[in-house]
Amino acid sequence: MKEVTAVGTAPDTLPTAPGSASEIVDLDAAYRGSNIQQVLDELEKELIGLGTIKGRIREIASLLLIARLREEQGLTTDKPTLHMSFTGHPGTGKTTVALQMAKILHQLGYVRKGHLVVATRDDLVGQYVGHTAPKTKEAIKKAMGGVLFIDEAYYLYRPENERDYGQEAIEMLLQSMENQRDDLVVILAGYKERMHTFFQANPGFHSRVGNHLDFPDYTLEELMKIAELMVQRQHYDLDEKARRAFREYLVLRMRQPHFANARSVRNALDRIKLRQAARLIARGGRIPREELAHLAEVDVRASRVFQAGTVGTNED
C-alpha cells in the first residue's frame, strides 16, 4: 500500500510573525458566536449518561474553536485530524453521537454541510473486480462536506480471504482521509475488540484516526432514564407499578445474551405498547382519554423475559 503524504497546502499568505502584536482575544464572545453551547446542551438533553463521551466532545469542540482563533490571529496550526473511531456495544449511542458530531463540526465551520452519510460494507465493497472503486468513490463523494460514518468498519477487512475487495475500499478511504481532509470527516464505528484488531491489521487507519472514543455500556439507572425519556417523548405514561416492573425486566434482560442497551429498551417499549393496544382492543367499550397513554404493569409483566427457563431466547 502506498502511503501518500499530504501535499502540504501551504498558506498563500505568510503568517504575521507570532507575538508581533499583543492583541486581546475575546474567548467568551468567540464561544458564544460559535453556538457550541447550544449543541452541547442539546447533547446533554438528548443523551443520557455517556459522561466521558460528552467530555471528549467538549474537548474536541474547544480544540476546534481554539484552532480557529489561532488561525484568525495568524498563528499557523496544522488542521486537527478530525477522523474518529467510535467503539462500544450495540445501542450505546454511536450513531446518535455521530449525528451530533456532524452538527458540531458544521457549527464550527470544519465541515461545510454537516450531513451524515451512514455506510456499511455493502455500500463500499463491490461484488466483482472493478466494482469496489466506483462504489467507495460514490460514498465518499456523497459524504463530502459532511461526515462519513462507517458502521462495523472491521467488516471491510477480511483477512481470511486474500482476494477480498475490502482492501481496495480501505485503500481508497485512506487516500481520501488524507487528501480530502478538508472536505471529509470519517468516523469508524464498531465493537471495541474487533475494531482493535481491525486497527492492528490496518495501521494506516490507526494513525489517521485522531480521536478514539469508547462508549461505555449504560447502567441500570441510565437505562431507566432512557426508557422514561422515550415514553415521555411518545406521549405514553408508565405508572409507578409498571415502572417498577420495567426495572425488574431490565435487570433480567441485561443478563440475557444479545442485550443491546438503548435499542433493547426501545424494542421492549415497542412490545409493551403492542400489548397495551391488544389489551385495550380486547376489552373494548368506552375508556377515558388517559387510558390510551397509560402503560400498565400487566403490559410489562406479560414479557417472556419474566418467565423462567427461557434464557437464551432472543428478546421479547
Next chain:
Amino acid sequence: MKVTQGTFSYLPDLTDAQIKAQIQYCLDNEWAISIEHTDDPHPRNSYWEMWGLPMFDLKDPAAIMLELNSCRKTFPNRYIKVNGYDRRYTKQTVALSFIVNRPAEEPGFRLDRQESADRQVRYTLHSYATERPSGKRYGEG
C-alpha cells in the same frame, strides 16, 4: 480563437474557486450537475460526451470538483463544461452551463460559402479542429 459558448464565456476563464462557487449556486438551487466533454467545438454540437452520470445526490462542491479534476486529467486538451439541470416540473432544462476547460490551442473556424441555384449563397462554419479524426484533434487528448 477562444470559443465562447455557454454562460460566462465572454469573461476570462473561471478560476477553480469561481467554478466552485458556481457549483455551490447550482446545489443551492437543487440543480443536478453533470460534467461533459468534447473535442468538436462547433456551436451547434449539443451532444457532448458525458463524464460519468449526472450527480443528483451530492451535497458539496468538493465532490464535483473531484470529478471535474479527474476529467481534466483524462482529457486535458478537450472542452469540458459543467451543466446545472433544473429538474423541476415545468422547467426540466439545463439552467446553467459553462466551460471549465479548453484546449491549449484553439484553431477556430472558417466561414464556407456555398453557391447554389440563382446565385444564392449558403454559409456554413467549418471547424479546423474537426479536420482530424476525433481523439486526435487537440494533441493526444
